[in-house]
Amino acid sequence: MEQWKKNLAVLWVGQFLVMGGMTMIIPFMSLYLQSPGIGLTDPDEIATWAGLIFAGNFVTAFLFQPLWGKLSDRYGRKVMLLRSGFGMAIVIVLMGFATSPWHLLVLRMINGTISGFNPAAISLVSATTPKDRTGFAMGTLQSGGIAGTMLGPLLGGLLADGIGFRPIFYLTGSLLFMASLLALLIVKESFDHKMAATRPNASVLEGFRQLGRIPQLTSLFAVTFLIQFAMVGPMPLLPLYVQQLHGSNENIAFWAGLVSAAAGMSNMFASPMLGRLSDRIGQERILAVSLIGAALMFVPQAVATSVWQLLLFRFLQGVFLGGLIPSVNALIRKFTPDGMEGRAYSFNTSTLSLGNMFGPLVGGVISGWIGIGGVFLVSSALFLVNAVWVRHTLAGKNRAAKSR
Known part of the structure; x- marks a missing residue:
């Protein structure tokens, strides 16, 4: 092997x-x-x-x-x-x-x-x-x-x-x-310690500034934050939403658990397949389609009238989510300067942790204003805005490369 x-x-x-x-x-x-x-x-x-x-x-x-x-x-x-x-x-x-x-x-x-x-x-x-x-x-x-x-x-x-x-x-x-x-x-990894020692030993803050000057990385970090924010945000509310759609307290824990796991199940199987496809047609295309598809799948969840509908659309959304993180990680490597890969992936993980922290908090506040369905609609809008931002930044990079 x-x-x-x-x-x-x-x-x-x-x-x-x-x-x-x-x-x-x-x-x-x-x-x-x-x-x-x-x-x-x-x-x-x-x-x-x-x-x-x-x-x-x-x-x-x-x-x-x-x-x-x-x-x-x-x-x-x-x-x-x-x-x-x-x-x-x-x-x-x-x-x-x-x-x-x-x-x-x-x-x-x-x-x-x-x-x-x-x-x-x-x-x-x-x-x-x-x-x-x-x-x-x-x-x-x-x-x-x-x-x-x-x-x-x-x-x-x-x-x-x-x-x-x-x-x-x-x-x-x-x-x-x-x-x-x-x-x-x-x-095993082939890491050149001598080469690494010759690079400037920039501080964490300076490294963040250097990477922050690359607009493609900024938009990719935002994708990671939004994935966690949008997926973790509704999690504490799902049992209540399932109870509302189910109409009774019978087997609520089972249905809430199944609905919570549905996106993860399809995500797990879709990630390797979409990753393989991205190697053939490009990570940018898979990322764009996945962002738009995930955004659209939030809408029927917001207006679902039964638990089965919610389950179905969360499962379908998981397919699109399976194309996001692998594409983001591959593109981060593509746009990160040599010698800063570890820093870039660590900053990306920090944005993921930030999404885990703020998702449930903001989701609870939004649901208090406009209901649980509103949480899904806000997440959809954020995904669409991010899709436009990513499209603009990545397309700008490609245009600059072609002009050279």
Whole structure:
């Protein structure tokens, strides 16, 4: 097997375990806070701590990702990947020993601080994959993350009933440690340390300014933010929306879970196929069509009259979403100056964390003004505006290249 395929296979497993481990605790966090080892009893206190603990990871990840990106450009992507993988494995195991909500909050914030497996994996795959296979590789890597995100909450809920809360952390940390060990032994990159040492050692802020002067990257970062903002924003409202469409409380949790997972299911299968197609016809075209298609699929969700309609259109939307992240990652590599790839992918991950933080907050405010359906319509409008922006910036680049 060619080395780039070995890298892709191992990092797919790593992406799956990282995202699965990060989302596995969602179904039982409030229950874990009530367990004998922690012992919270007040419902309002439990809800507050659960929200803080969940958000803590994204806050520190948003702040520290650019630093790890800078260091990966200086010392190599594999080093940063292993630092994050082994570090998160230890932190997740320690969560199983928590005896107070403060322990969990601090550990989640540390986890966000040392995280960076995903951008390092993306950067490493983009650097080691042949250019004509970049779209396929990005799509395949994305499917690993989506699979972990989808199956994580399901496995977490099943394991919580089967083996209890604390062993889940020990199991997840052990699996992540083994995936990191596999990456240590199998994944290879050709990183020129001497060349990296000759490049100017720009600060994180200066690196952000340099990349911010490239309009194509700015629009691509905005795509990443909007994907998370638009998809995570309605998530807390989906059970209420499903209840409203279903007309009764029977099996609400089942239908809400199915509706939430529908886009992820189609996304997981569509990402590799659309990535392969983008290698043939260009990432710009796939990105444009995917943005417009995803925007249009929000509209019928806003006016759905049954749960089945909502389920169908979220599944169809997931197909278009499957073309977004792989295309964005491939194009980021295309427009990023040599030697700044790690920084670019880390900034992109920061915008993803920002979408995770602001999506539910803004979605709740919008739903209070114009209803849950309005959240979908606002997301649709934002996607369309972004499609025009991306089209303008990328087309401008192509026109400039042709004129030369």
